[in-house]
Ligand code: GDP
């Protein structure tokens with residue numbers, strides 16, 4: 001995956017709260033092009049694989065339960081400086097600390113149920129995109 005791509009998912013809280021439309025609108029308005037998009041529900045095992053880096057954290061099981069509690073919308077996005085610009089657009093992990101106007105500030109419920117994911121590096125963007133999409137779907 002080229003370095004001008006990032007990976008995101010609208011998380012179960014935001015999908016259930018009916019924020020899919022407004023969130024996608026803000027993503028596109030910020031200049032990101034949607035390369036791939038689908039709606040899926042993770043199994044507990046799949047959520048654990050996706051968040052394996054957090055396996056030793058005390059919130060890991062709760063995070064996996066949350067992430068498989070309902071539908072999510074994974075997407076691959078393209079824009080210059082995509083990874084960094086997208087992290088800015090979504091705001092801090094804890095919505096209480098997220099800047100005004102960010103997606104998490106507007107749409108998240110809590111630190112865990114924080115509406116949206118954004119990859120933290122080009123390398124992880126490629127790995128996470130490949131977790132959900134085939135090469136053909138990313139073409
Ligand atoms: P992100 O890169 O901003 O999504 O944050 P992290 O990679 O640190 O954490 C992954 C996800 O785990 C976050 O987006 C939250 O959904 C959840 N999370 C992070 N920290 C905590 C925490 O302290 N408690 C709980 N319950 N969930 C957390």
Ligand code: MG
Pocket residue numbers: 120
């Ligand atoms: Mg992270």
